[in-house]
Amino acid sequence: MLAYVIRRILMTVPIVLGILLITFVLFSYVAPDPAFTVAGRGKKPAQLRAIRKEMGLDKPVWLDSRAKAEQDGREYKGHFNSQFFDVVLWRFPESIKYHQPVGELIARKAPVSLAVQLPIFLIELGLQLILALICAFNRGRWPDLVVTFGAVLGMCVPYLSIIILGQSVLGFGAGIFPVAGWDTGLKSVHFMALPILVGVAAGLGGGVRFYRTVMLDEVYTDYVRTARAKGVSRNNMMLTHVLRNVFIPVVTQTVTVLPYLLLGSLLLERMFQIPGLGGLMVEALFNNDRPILLAMTYGISIAYCVMLMLTDIAYTLVDPRVRLS
Secondary structure (H helix, E strand, C coil): CHHHHHHHHHHHHHHHHHHHHHHHHHHHHCCCCHHHHHHCCCCCHHHHHHHHHHCCCCCCCCCCCCCEEEECCEEEECCCCCHHHHHHCCCCCCCCCCCCCHHHHHHHHHHHHHHHHHHHHHHHHHHHHHHHHHHHHCCCCHHHHHHHHHHHHHHHCCHHHHHHHHHHHHHHHCCCCCCCCCCCHHHHHHHHHHHHHHHHHHHHHHHHHHHHHHHHHHHCCHHHHHHHHCCCCHHHHHHHHHHHHCHHHHHHHHHCCCHHHHHCCHHHHHHCCCCCHHHHHHHHHHHCCHHHHHHHHHHHHHHHHHHHHHHHHHHHHHCCCCCCC
């Protein structure tokens, strides 16, 4: 297993660098100049040059061992002093809007996103598996028809419509939850409740449909028929036979979602004014805040590749037939 992990890590490095390279090229050659975002287009060239120097944009874009430049009165060679290698080594300038180090911003806002997204993820997963089992063991009967109809209906309704409906009915109408906002400590639970309910309702349908299909394939296998013939109870069969044998698609579906728990839902956090990473990402897009966008892209790509590797390792734990080689 150690050799496999090392090989996967070595494969991950060029993938992450490739993602970062594409993102960096897009922001360097397609996106507007951040100096104009900070100073405005009416500023003089000397002022724009000063802003670019402060943000590190006066450095060579790519590694060039022959290039030399002046910075703080000293000459430096291009080795690891280009803009791209600053990003690779996690040397980001301060945020354009917040004027704070990017790492501190991400560390402060990540727990907020997790506080909302982790309950959504756990509640969704539990309900999806339970409803999928009910559908699989009642195929063609009214429980299966009702749940399947509800799942398809939920998939057809846009995410934004579910958010607006939740705010209108449970917020403005019934007054049970605040429509938007955030607070610290235990008071935040009151603000978290409605976004969590909306997030679960929006994501439930797709998972139920997926797990229903997986479990239907498992329910009609020979070993389940044999267990039924031997008089194994339905609950015992569902929990100890069927559910254990569908863990591989469950692991595949869930582990690859974990990196996005940190990012949060861009639309959900924006509509409910939750000060998490999703809202930070949207604001960075509107403000052309390049340091935040590059840092978030870099971090998510690393987390996603790591989770893919952990997914393959988890296969060996849930299914002894799987071998890593």
